[in-house]
Each structure stands twice: as C-alpha cells, then as structure tokens.
Amino acid sequence: MKTKNLFTIVMLFIGAYIFAQNAEDKKIIRDAEQSKAAFIEANPKMQDYFDDAKAYAIFPNVGKGAIIIGAASGNGAVYERGVLVGMANMKQLDIGAQIGGKAYSEVIFFKTDKAVQKFMDDDFQFGSNVSAIAVDHAPPSLDISYNDGVAVFTLQKEGLMAEVSVGGQRFDFEEFD
Numbered sequence: 001m002k003t004k005n006l007f008t009i010v011m012l013f014i015g016a017y018i019f020a021q022n023a024e025d026k027k028i029i030r031d032a033e034q035s036k037a038a039f040i041e042a043n044p045k046m047q048d049y050f051d052d053a054k055a056y057a058i059f060p061n062v063g064k065g066a067i068i069i070g071a072a073s074g075n076g077a078v079y080e081r082g083v084l085v086g087m088a089n090m091k092q093l094d095i096g097a098q099i100g101g102k103a104y105s106e107v108i109f110f111k112t113d114k115a116v117q118k119f120m121d122d123d124f125q126f127g128s129n130v131s132a133i134a135v136d137h138a139p140p141s142l143d144i145s146y147n148d149g150v151a152v153f154t155l156q157k158e159g160l161m162a163e164v165s166v167g168g169q170r171f172d173f174e175e176f177d
Contacts, residue, residue: 024075025087031060032077035105039155042135049151053109055080055116057088057171060105061157066098070165074106078173080116086175088119094167102159108152115149119173126152126169 035058039046050056055078062074072092078085090106110116118124135155145151 028075029077032058035060039107039135042155049109054113055110057108059090062104062106065101070094070098086173088171088173090169090171092167092169094165096165098163098165100161102161103157105155110150111146112149122172124171
C-alpha cells in the first residue's frame with residue numbers, strides 16, 4: 001500500500017512539474033511573438049531579417065544589472081524557417097565601467113546552416129567582438145552585414161545603465177520532441 005501511495009505522490013509531482021514548465025514555455029512563446037511585433041514596429045525593415053533568416057532566437061525579457069561586474073539572463077523561443085522548434089536560455093557575464101540595470105529584448109538571426117547547427121549543438125557563444133544593433137536607435141535602412149552568419153538586435157524596454165564593458169553571452173538550446 002505504501003508503494004502505491006508513494007508512486008501516486010511521485011506522479012503528481014512529475015505532472016505538476018511538466019505542467020508548470022509547459023505554462024512557462026507558453027508564456028515565453030507568447031512574449032516572443034509580442035517582441036517580434038515590437039521589433040518590426042520599431043523598424044519595419046526588421047521584417048526582412050525575419051523572412052530571410054534560416055533560424056532566429058527571440059529572448060523577449062532579458063534582465064541585466066551591473067556594478068563593475070555585470071550579469072544578464074533571459075529565456076527565449078527558437079524558430080527555424082519561421083517554425084517554432086525549441087526553447088533557449090541565455091546567460092551573460094561582463095566586466096568594466098558599468099552601473100545600473102535594464103530590461104531589453106534580443107533577437108539573434110542565423111543566416112547559414114552552419115550557424116544554426118552551432119547554436120542548436122550548444123556550441124554557440126558571443127565574445128566581446130560581437131555587438132548588437134539597438135533597433136530603437138538604428139538608422140531607418142537597418143542594413144548590417146552578418147558576422148559569421150549571425151546578426152543580433154536589441155530593443156530597450158526599460159531601465160537605465162551606463163556601461164563600457166567586455167564579456168560574453170552563452171546559450172543553451174532545448175529542442176522540442
């Protein structure tokens with residue numbers, strides 16, 4: 001009898017965990033769709049990037065804080081040829097003259113199959129040599145070239161931060177079954 005009760009309790013916890021995770025994923029996906037619309041509203045040329053990319057990852061709610069050492073984190077949805085294929089998370093660590101906090105959205109476009117595969121193999125990270133284009137401050141033409149098959153854009157949401165820093169971002173991808 002005790003084994004049956006223990007099994008039932010374990011199954012309830014597993015079911016609750018799966019439901020909570022799916023609810024969180026659904027919220028991230030909904031937020032990612034809203035962020036995509038916000039990027040395009042901020043600069044309609046963004047639509048071309050969404051249409052032309054082999055894949056893209058949208059991190060709708062990235063939070064960053066810093067006092068000399070900075071850290072950022074966010075979860076996102078990953079689309080391949082416009083179809084949702086998985087979820088990803090991003091972690092960032094940097095150091096330099098920086099103070100404050102901010103929230104922003106980030107979208108990463110992958111132009112080549114090699115760049116897509118590298119991201120999906122969890123072998124993808126940015127060093128200090130990759131910079132993102134701020135869409136809300138970008139020129140109307142928004143013509144930038146891809147760097148190793150990757151282009152990155154951010155859209156400020158709120159907060160205030162002053163920074164001159166170096167660091168990097170690391171990504172983990174989880175494909176849907």
